[in-house]
Amino acid sequence: MKRSALPLHATRMAALALALVTLAGCDTLNDWFASDRVNYKATSIAPPLNVPSDLQTTQTQEKYVAPPANLALGGAPTRAVTAAGNATEGVPNAQDPLGMHIERDGDHRWLVVDGRTPEQLWPQLQEFWQENGFALKTDAPATGIMTTDWAENRANIPDDWFRRTIGKVVDFAYSSGTRDSFRTLVSRGPNEATDISITHSAMEEMLTGQDKTSSRWVERPRDPALEALFLDKLMQKFGLTDAQSKQLITDARPATAPVTVDVAGGAATLDLQESFDRAWLRVGLALDRTNFAVDNRDREKGIYYVRYADSMQELKKEGLLGKLFYSGNSKKPAQEFLVNVRPKGDTLTQVAVVDANGQVDTSSDAQHIVSLLHAQLN
Incomplete structure (x- = not known):
């Protein structure tokens, strides 16, 4: 420090x-x-880590x-x-x-x-x-x-x-x-x-x-x-x-549109009164305003891959000073959630947290994400 x-x-x-x-x-x-x-x-950044000479640098995927x-x-x-x-x-x-x-x-x-x-x-x-x-x-x-x-x-x-x-x-x-x-x-x-x-x-x-x-x-x-x-x-x-x-x-x-909560089968989803294009963008912005970080996203599938973002750990690992003092013993990676944005019509889009099979996730954590998104989108 x-x-x-x-x-x-x-x-x-x-x-x-x-x-x-x-x-x-x-x-x-x-x-x-x-x-x-x-x-x-004027910010000074910690020097990059050198790759040992006997190891090859990992090749970056072309995409x-x-x-x-x-x-x-x-x-x-x-x-x-x-x-x-x-x-x-x-x-x-x-x-x-x-x-x-x-x-x-x-x-x-x-x-x-x-x-x-x-x-x-x-x-x-x-x-x-x-x-x-x-x-x-x-x-x-x-x-x-x-x-x-x-x-x-x-x-x-x-x-x-x-x-x-x-x-x-x-x-x-x-x-x-x-x-x-x-x-x-x-x-x-x-x-x-x-x-x-x-x-x-x-x-x-x-x-x-x-x-x-x-x-x-x-x-x-x-x-x-x-x-x-x-x-x-x-x-x-x-x-x-x-x-x-x-x-x-x-x-x-x-650029706002009404957002309603639809509760069916014990799980809540959101309905946005707008097209998929606009809903896709607004959901991404809403996720950015929560403590959930978007690690990846697939527009064709309508999926945001998110996890709980611990800013403290990120600062320790990757901040200006963290590279000098962080021990490398990170916590277990946070659980990943799938936020699905899917069109229900030309002017109606549904937002839900789903599991790996595409079914609505009824867990308390998933429903908490839905509640956070509802608050941000309103």
């Missing part, structure tokens, strides 16, 4: 006080869009390799030019003059890029996270799942007089006491569009003991404003101006 050049309790209490003052003043998304609110590029920048049909697609003069990744149309728009479900937003496939946008998403200072932990274009490793937002460290002087020499010793990770879900949407969502996860180092000289990591709530900030940055990478991207976030289109 990195230590501040100041005593641990003094640094942490100063950071907490600054955070409370900052949160009190952040009443709008515009506060988050200031250029100094995020800085992950999990990201598509090359020069796609089969003549390289990356040419950007379209909007009426406003932007060269954008999205293809402009009557509904979307900029070739893209933002939709929202509650406090969760996602980007819809018109006329582009997930395969065409994937290399740029890789570049986007790397340019913002993140290493990728999961990079699976076959499933549309991309997650970053845990990283520290250096902008959260108080910029006091001591750091501005002594910190110029020992700035690496300062720590904000927080770690962030982001999951990107990339889905093939209707009408030849691509849906891109970004979900934030966070951990915080809390002081413990009477003298506050020890600490432990605890989970923090996701930050919708931070998610919106990275969507804003992503739209600018895709060709929009700062003003255009912020306006699209302000004008986010609501």
Whole structure:
């Protein structure tokens, strides 16, 4: 654990006080869009583990390799030019003059890029996270799942007089006491569009003991404003101006539909009053807002493979400091659940937790997942 050049309790209490003052003043998304609110590029990452010379590196399956920048049909697609003069990744149309728009479900937003496939946008998403200072932990274009490793937002460290002087020499010793990770879900949407969502996860180092000289990591709530900030940055990478991207976030289109519970045979399922395409996306977003992580998904079968996500264990194993101190004796892998999204008609979709045979799972754990999804989808 990195230590501040100041005593641990003094640094942490100063950071907490600054955070409370900052949160009190952040009443709008515009506060988050200031250029100094995020800085992950200065984060130091533990060195990679070396493979012994007598062992061969495991070959990656071809289906999990990201598509090359020069796609089969003549390289990356040419950007379209909007009426406003932007060269954008999205293809402009009557509904979307900029070739893209933002939709929202509650406090969760996602980007819809018109006329582009997930395969065409994937290399740029890789570049986007790397340019913002993140290493990728999961990079699976076959499933549309991309997650970053845990990283520290250096902008959260108080910029006091001591750091501005002594910190110029020992700035690496300062720590904000927080770690962030982001999951990107990339889905093939209707009408030849691509849906891109970004979900934030966070951990915080809390002081413990009477003298506050020890600490432990605890989970923090996701930050919708931070998610919106990275969507804003992503739209600018895709060709929009700062003003255009912020306006699209302000004008986010609501994408909600009624959700009802259907109880039959002692097991609850959910009915969504919308098409499979839209329900598939909303269920993925809802799962991201629970403590269940999506490890894999199969759109053709309508299955999300999920497990309970223990952020503490993930931080220990794969965080900035965990690679140095984690012993490797992990707990037994969490049980996997299958969340099935299946159409019951053109405008009705059923959501259920099923077993390996496709039958509705009546266990208490499965029904708990259904209850969580119902709460999130409403």
